[in-house]
Amino acid sequence: MYVQHLEPVADSLGLSALVATLPLVIVLVLLGGLRVKAHLAGLSGLLAAVLVAWLAYRMPLDQTLSSAAQGAAFGLFPILWIVVNALWVYRMTVRTRHFDILRRSFGRLSDDPRIQALVVAFCFGALLEALAGFGAPVAICSVMLVALGFDPVRAAVVALVANTAPVAFGAMGTPVVTLAQVTGVPLGTVASVVGRQTPLLAVLVPLVLVGLVDGRRGLRETWMPALVCGLAFGAAQFAASNHLSVQLADIVASLAGAAALVAVAHARVPAAEAVRASVLTGARSEELDAADPRPEVLRAYAPYALIVVIFSIAQIPALKEWLARATRTVDWPFLDVAGPDGRPVGGNVFSWPIVSTGGTLVLIAGVGTALVLRVHARVAVTEWLATVRELRFAILTVTSVLALAYVMNLSGQAATIGSFVAAAGAGLAFLSPVLGWFGVAVTGSDTSANALFGALQVTAARESGLSPALLAAANSSGGVLGKMISPQNLTIACAAVGLAGREGDVLRKVLPWSLGLLLIMCLIVVGQSTPVLDWMLP
DSSP states (O other): OEEOOSOTTTTOHHHHHHHHTHHHHHHHIIIIISOOOHHHHHHHHHHHHHHIIIIISOOOHHHHHHHHHHHHHHIIIIIIHHHHHHHHHHHHHHHTTHHHHHHHHHHTTOSOHHHHHIIIIIIIHHHHHHHTOTTHHHHHHHHHHHHTTOOHHHHHHHHHHHSSTTGGGHHHHHHHHHHHHHHOOOHHHHHHHHTTTHHHHHHHHHHHHHHHHHHHHHHHHHHHHHHHHHHHHHHHHHHIIIIIOGGGHHHHHHHHHHHHHHHOGGGGSOOOHHHHHHHOOSOOOGGGGOOOOHHHHHHHHHHHHHHHHHHHHHTSHHHHHHHHTTOEEEEOTTOOEEOTTSOBOGGGEEEEOTTTSHHHHHHHHHHHHHHHTTOOHHHHHHHHHHHHHHTHHHHHHHHHHHHHHHHHHHHTHHHHHHHHHGGGGGGHHHHHHHHHHHHHHHHSOHHHHHHHHHHHHHHHHHHHTSOHHHHHHHHHHHHGGGGGGOHHHHHHHHHHTTOTTOHHHHHHHHHHHHHHHHHHHHHHHHHHTSTTTGGGOO
């Protein structure tokens, strides 16, 4: 048995923490400083974590490699199993051109550019985040806004700022699923807390967007639909994440936000010509005016309806229990780890939820999508394989980062860092979202930031007497605000609208909003850690 030791380097917590941070520093420097590709940075960090665990923490090499293998296995299933199948559904809608029909459907809700920004960037972007994630919402929504006549810089900024509130539950809940696994906090608990933080952002973001599009006039004239959209989105995200399904949170929220905009009469009032002239400086794409038959519009919405229905059915208690019986739990080979207190850690056991996992349910919805959209079986299989090929570097990145996280967690590196960070005491609640924000700003992924920092947040919380679920959730909720300034997303946005090389210009416009919203999130978490707002927590 390997027993974790928190002070393996010269019996000093400070020196041990310094050595334990090496894998994280290597990843962050390679990504943020040297602009090395993410999968190479992940593999380099993994190698460093293995060496630190073996040489500094004296974890047997076979157990070190076994912990890395378990992390990679978790990265493949259920994490990438969800991502691949969700992106497969999206690719089939693109293949049959039903995605274009859906895009036109959203674009027709209003001719007011301020409302269009809410519909396209906020609501439709959240729907894309729910299925595709990984930069797709920013790329697609910025192009759609340019097609509507938006200036390219404004389109990129609006798409980036809008891609915040849905990120924690993006890609069918992948970030929070990862967070729960690496921290040991139950998924329902951590998702519930995140679902009591990001909805507050959702109320503010639409107001920020109409301000970005049309300044004070935009706020003065369209604050009502923006506020109603944000409230509907936030309420639906809260309800779904707390009472329905983590995987459905963004789908339900995005549709609720769009429905709320349709319901608000003020949102349907044609925009004044002066507003359109000052905001829409580009040419509107004629493709947006193409008429689509109603049956085809219904088919365009069908994949999302199928996902909602299948996930909802899977939540029926009797069926949920039956699906859970298919879960396989095994003692992970070559792994026998005990915590500093001598008790075996949960990582010695690996659970494989074959049927009940979100990826399998999305796969079922994908088969239904192929039938509804009349995609031939051979074409559907070809698209699935093409999805895997498209994600090949993302697959390598996710598996290497999760392998790194598991090595750090099981060797005790994360616990050492967490114990050292706990010295921040009461200030830890304020700094917790900042750590997540920094992680996403560098890696471009809330999933990666949760894998890297989730466990040390929980350790620090326990050492300082704070709620582990609160700080774990704060890592993800703070992280979503770092996505708009990550080099990865800035590059995607600029490339999509023809602004390659002008990432710095866009960064200067989004950075103040990233920092301002981060400050608000920090204050929310501080409040939730005290009697002022602790009534909000489950």
